Amino acid sequence: MSELSMPRSWNRESKPHRFCPGCGHGLVLKALGEALDQLQLSRRTVFACDIGCSLLAWDFFDVDSLQTHHGRTIPVMVGLKRAQPEQVAVAYTGDGGGYAIGLQHLISAAVRDDAITVILVNNTTYAMTGGQMAPTTLLGQKTETTPFGRDREETGLPFKGPEALAALASPEAYIARGTVSKIKPLTKLLVKALQRQLEGHFSFVEALSTCPTNWRTNARETWGFLEQVMSSYYPVGEFPAGAGAREEAQLTS
Amino acid sequence: MKEAVEGEKRAFMSGNEVVAWAALAAGADFMYGYPITPQNEIMHYWRRLAPEYGRGFLQTEDELSAGFATIGGILSGKVAFSATAGPGTVLFQEPLSMAEMMRIPLVVVIQQRGGPSTATVIYSQQEVTLACFGGNGEGLRLVYSTSSHQELYDYTIKAFHRAWRYRFPTLVLGDGYQAKMHEALTLYNPQERGWGKVPAEPILGLDRKGSVRHLRNTFSVEEELAETLRRSLADYRKAAEELVEYEFLGEWGGELLVVAHGIVGRAARAAVRGLRAEGRRVNFFRPITLRPFPGQAFQEALRASGGALLVVESAQGQLGRIIKEALAEEESGSFQTLYRPGVGITAEEIMEAVPL
Numbered sequence: 074m075s076e077l078s079m080p081r082s083w084n085r086e087s088k089p090h091r092f093c094p095g096c097g098h099g100l101v102l103k104a105l106g107e108a109l110d111q112l113q114l115s116r117r118t119v120f121a122c123d124i125g126c127s128l129l130a131w132d133f134f135d136v137d138s139l140q141t142h143h144g145r146t147i148p149v150m151v152g153l154k155r156a157q158p159e160q161v162a163v164a165y166t167g168d169g170g171g172y173a174i175g176l177q178h179l180i181s182a183a184v185r186d187d188a189i190t191v192i193l194v195n196n197t198t199y200a201m202t203g204g205q206m207a208p209t210t211l212l213g214q215k216t217e218t219t220p221f222g223r224d225r226e227e228t229g230l231p232f233k234g235p236e237a238l239a240a241l242a243s244p245e246a247y248i249a250r251g252t253v254s255k256i257k258p259l260t261k262l263l264v265k266a267l268q269r270q271l272e273g274h275f276s277f278v279e280a281l282s283t284c285p286t287n288w289r290t291n292a293r294e295t296w297g298f299l300e301q302v303m304s305s306y307y308p309v310g311e312f313p314a315g316a317g318a319r320e321e322a323q324l325t326s
Numbered sequence: 327m328k329e330a331v332e333g334e335k336r337a338f339m340s341g342n343e344v345v346a347w348a349a350l351a352a353g354a355d356f357m358y359g360y361p362i363t364p365q366n367e368i369m370h371y372w373r374r375l376a377p378e379y380g381r382g383f384l385q386t387e388d389e390l391s392a393g394f395a396t397i398g399g400i401l402s403g404k405v406a407f408s409a410t411a412g413p414g415t416v417l418f419q420e421p422l423s424m425a426e427m428m429r430i431p432l433v434v435v436i437q438q439r440g441g442p443s444t445a446t447v448i449y450s451q452q453e454v455t456l457a458c459f460g461g462n463g464e465g466l467r468l469v470y471s472t473s474s475h476q477e478l479y480d481y482t483i484k485a486f487h488r489a490w491r492y493r494f495p496t497l498v499l500g501d502g503y504q505a506k507m508h509e510a511l512t513l514y515n516p517q518e519r520g521w522g523k524v525p526a527e528p529i530l531g532l533d534r535k536g537s538v539r540h541l542r543n544t545f546s547v548e549e550e551l552a553e554t555l556r557r558s559l560a561d562y563r564k565a566a567e568e569l570v571e572y573e574f575l576g577e578w579g580g581e582l583l584v585v586a587h588g589i590v591g592r593a594a595r596a597a598v599r600g601l602r603a604e605g606r607r608v609n610f611f612r613p614i615t616l617r618p619f620p621g622q623a624f625q626e627a628l629r630a631s632g633g634a635l636l637v638v639e640s641a642q643g644q645l646g647r648i649i650k651e652a653l654a655e656e657e658s659g660s661f662q663t664l665y666r667p668g669v670g671i672t673a674e675e676i677m678e679a680v681p682l
């Protein structure tokens with residue numbers, strides 16, 4: 074497939090999409106579209122998106138889709154999957170939805186090993202609400218609520234989702250971080266994540282992404298921030314799950 | 327799916343157990359729940375009974391998750407429900423609000439406890455406003471207030487049917503007394519009483535017919551929202567005529583109308599009977615649907631009672647406010663409205679709305 078062609082699972086009628094020029098969302102969704110195509114899953118998939126800029130994806134795919142409330146995409150997909158195990162369930166969320174307002178859902182789904190795939194877009198900011206600090210905002214990074222740069226004394230360290238989940242999740246879970254600056258590897262991670270769901274397990278991929286609008290960066294600065302700054306604090310790769318859960322503690326009655 | 331109740335069976339059990347049996351008998355497929363007193367035993371009984379009847383259960387991480395996971399189950403076409411109380415009812419407003427907007431047949435049983443805040447785990451009727459009007463919306467919900475274990479059984483079954491038929495979130499409002507006390511009732515198989523299957527069907531995903539569906543609850547312009555609300559409000563008004571239920575005891579020429587709902591309705595009914603035995607001409611009205619409220623029947627009952635009213639409830643006027651609204655509608659000459667949900671209003675529009 075050429076870099077320019079649309080994945081078959083995309084909804085052509087909603088293109089061109091509504092994200093800002095230079096936004097990473099479109100690239101994550103391209104990787105997801107290609108992953109769905111490769112595994113021929115679009116007829117079996119329900120796609121659910123969060124509030125925030127991810128909601129702009131509510132009609133992005135030619136698959137049954139749902140836009141939910143902030144942080145609640147995961148429980149909706151958990152409920153759907155439990156009731157209909159044949160379904161492929163994809164929860165698409167931002168870093169605010171997954172790591173702040175909906176963190177309890179993310180951790181609980183990973184611990185329970187719910188067979189859904191969560192894709193979390195990390196662009197280090199609350200984008201749709203106008204660029205406030207996210208759990209993933211880097212130290213020193215300026216946002217509307219950290220106008221002098223994120224200060225460790227005030228707000229702690231940026232949240233490392235895959236690392237945290239890897240320690241807590243069920244050992245069968247799949248956990249990874251990719252980046253929109255390397256779209257083919259990101260697609261591979263998403264394929265693996267979907268495959269793990271098909272095997273009956275939880276999967277999670279964080280995608281490092283861009284938000285030139287709120288970063289107030291030009292193209293070169295945008296890619297520089299993504300490839301140099303973000304990627305050095307947030308390493309891409311796979312994170313073997315269950316480090317903290319391998320010793321099973323089963324009460325025998 | 328194995329039938330939970332064959333024929334008719336006399337039983338003596340707690341209200342929470344009644345709800346679990348009612349959901350089984352109605353053919354509910356799945357319960358998503360989070361512990362909070364006094365509704366816990368609904369989950370306990372359901373969880374123990376579910377495997378035998380091929381039903382599912384998930385204990386979630388909080389009430390938000392319980393509500394939204396129930397929505398997920400419903401979207402897949404399963405008859406799913408949850409139960410909660412008190413601060414849990416507060417958290418449930420978020421999923422209920424989404425269900426209201428998206429017309430998702432979310433069924434929740436509420437066993438009211440004391441409020442505000444943590445208060446008591448025992449009893450109150452203080453969740454009426456939340457049940458009827460909670461959430462950032464217009465209260466497009468169906469709320470049944472039950473007064474006996476038989477009604478808990480009947481209306482829990484009915485809640486599933488009504489929710490799926492009319493596609494409004496539907497609440498069964500009990501309380502801590504009803505939840506915990508034991509009482510006799512008749513369990514029955516709803517199919518043998520003329521109820522068909524709950525008309526559930528997949529809303530998203532597998533087994534659904536038709537083209538790809540994109541569902542959302544967010545709109546970019548006021549008019550889009552106003553149009554969606556206009557349709558829902560019209561559906562709600564139309565459904566209300568078919569949905570309202572109440573109990574009336576009395577006749578024309580009454581001196582007073584006693585109004586109460588839920589378990590207080592029992593005490594009020596007994597009091598009215600006692601007073602009537604003494605020769606007093608006191609009438610009794612019990613709304614069974616708090617939303618939509620049986621306004622017309624209430625007006626007639628009030629007229630039959632000479633216009634005098636005694637409202638009784640275990641809350642500081644939550645039913646009272648609903649009654650006041652019904653009264654205001656009666657005096658339509660002096661209470662006029664210009665309602666434009668979700669859109670702005672100009673001075674010109676207000677001038678136009680002022681009667682000549």
Ligand code: SF4
Pocket residue numbers: 091092093094095096097098126196200201283284285286287
């Ligand atoms: S505000 Fe940022 S995240 Fe949102 S669409 Fe624009 S670039 Fe993308």
